[in-house]
Structure formats: C-alpha cells, structure tokens
Amino acid sequence: NAGVTQTPKFRVLKTGQSMTLLCAQDMNHEYMYWYRQDPGMGLRLIHYSVGEGTTAKGEVPDGYNVSRLKKQNFLLGLESAAPSQTSVYFCASRKIGTLHTDTQYFGPGTRLTVL
Amino acid sequence: TQLLEQSPQFLSIQEGENLTVYCNSSSVFSSLQWYRQEPGEGPVLLVTVVTGGEVKKLKRLTFQFGDARKDSSLHITAAQPGDTGLYLCAGARGATNKLIFGTGTLLAVQP
Numbered sequence: 001n002a003g004v005t006q007t008p009k010f011r012v013l014k015t016g017q018s019m020t021l022l023c024a025q026d027m028n029h030e031y032m033y034w035y036r037q038d039p040g041m042g043l044r045l046i047h048y049s050v051g052e053g054t055t056a057k058g059e060v061p062d063g064y065n066v067s068r069l070k071k072q073n074f075l076l077g078l079e080s081a082a083p084s085q086t087s088v089y090f091c092a093s094r095k096i097g098t099l100h101t102d103t104q105y106f107g108p109g110t111r112l113t114v115l
Numbered sequence: 116t117q118l119l120e121q122s123p124q125f126l127s128i129q130e131g132e133n134l135t136v137y138c139n140s141s142s143v144f145s146s147l148q149w150y151r152q153e154p155g156e157g158p159v160l161l162v163t164v165v166t167g168g169e170v171k172k173l174k175r176l177t178f179q180f181g182d183a184r185k186d187s188s189l190h191i192t193a194a195q196p197g198d199t200g201l202y203l204c205a206g207a208r209g210a211t212n213k214l215i216f217g218t219g220t221l222l223a224v225q226p
Contacts, residue, residue: 004157031211040124042203042216043158050211058213090157102146102212106157 002026004107006091012113013081021076021110023091031094032074033058033104034066036087043090049074081114088112118142119206119217127223128194136189136202136220144206147180147187148214152201194224 004025013019023032030051035043045058049068063085065077074093078085088111092104119140128134138147146165150158162171164180164187171178175198177190187204204217 035216040218042119042121042218043205043214044216045213048211048213059215092157102148102163102207103160104214106159108155108157 004091004093004105006089006107006110008110009108010111012115013078014115015082017081018077018079019081019112020078021089021091021112023074023076023093023107024072025074025091025093025105026072027093027095027105028071029093029095029105030071031096032068033092034064034074034076035090035092036060036085037090037109038087046076046089081112083114086112086114118215119204121202121204121217121220123220124218125221125223127225130195130224130226131193132224134191134194134222136191136204136222138187138189138204138217140185140206142206142208142215143184144208144215145184145212146207147184148205148207149178149187149189150203150205152203158201158203191222194222196224196226198222199224 007022033048034046037043047066049055052071055066067075091107094104122137148163149161152158162178167182167184169180175192202220205214
C-alpha cells in the first residue's frame, strides 16, 4: 500500500514550456486534490475532483488544467509555464466520510522551478 | 484572501519549554484540522476537531476548537526536538468540506 505517490519529484522548466504532474493513490478514495505551497502562504487549492470524470476549480485555478480519467489518478497540467508557477505541488486524496473521519492523505510533493 | 491566520509565524525554543500556536479566522468552519509537515514531505494529519469548545489531547499536544468554531490553538508541553516542523491548521467549509489552510507556524526545538 503506497498511499499517494507523485511524479516527478523535481522539475525545471523554461517559461512557456508545458508539463503534466501525475498523482496516483491506491486507497480507492473518491476525492482528490491538487495544492500549491508557497512560503508564508500555507497550501492553496488549485483544482479538485469528487469522483472519476469530474473536476472543479479551487482557490487558484488559473494557468492549470486537470483530468481524472481513472479513479486512482489525478493529473495536473501546465500548458504554458510561467515563473509565478514556481512552487511545491502537493496532491492529496480522501474517502467520503464524516467530519471526524475526514482525513486527507498527502503525497510527497513535486518541486517545480520555472525559469 | 487568507482566511486563516496563524501566529507566531516562526518559533525557536529550547527542549523542555511549552508553547502555543494560534489559528484565527473571522469565518466559521465545520471542522478544524491540524497538520505537521517535515522538510521534503507532505503534511500529515494530527487531529480533527468538530465541536465548538472541543479539546483533544494527543500525548503532549493539546488542541482546542473555539466556542464559535472560528479559531483554534495547539499547545505543546515539554517540547522535544522531534516536534520540529511546520504546523498547519486547516478549516473545512462547504458541502464537499474543502480545506482552507492557515499560513503555517515553523517550529524549531533546540536540544
């Protein structure tokens, strides 16, 4: 049981390049999330999904697209990277449950630098 | 707009000292969670508090949810070097319980 995994762990892009970050979970969770973490700002929600084939915008969705074609995978795409997208990206997943069991499990993160 | 403000932002203390971290908001949350994050890793859930006024203890850590469900505190007794890390509070809102994360408190406990 690997939990939540993210690939790649590190990436350097030039402005204007595109890339896809992959998140995979093996816990059969319905909900999946993409966050970015910047110094002094905690984690901010980019996009999320409440089930296979569904996606929704979070707090900071501009410049990103997502897809959830399979329940276990959640992809985050950057079509034309900008230096402002330099950040650490975290994926998380959780099962549908009560507030007391509402645990989000996070991946190890992807550190992205856009030059 | 940052809905959850944490204080202090940084804290460096000696082993054995006590400390309190605060998480404040003007918004009401259905639940409040505390996470700890170590360098190079994702956040790990420590506790979830749901009821206004609720107090939960996890060994040397005590968590409290404000009566109005707008704020929370984390108190650590006799801090140890292993407590070092970034502490994040997160409030849940909306039908899908999306989390709003606080700004974080970076704690360093010196031996």
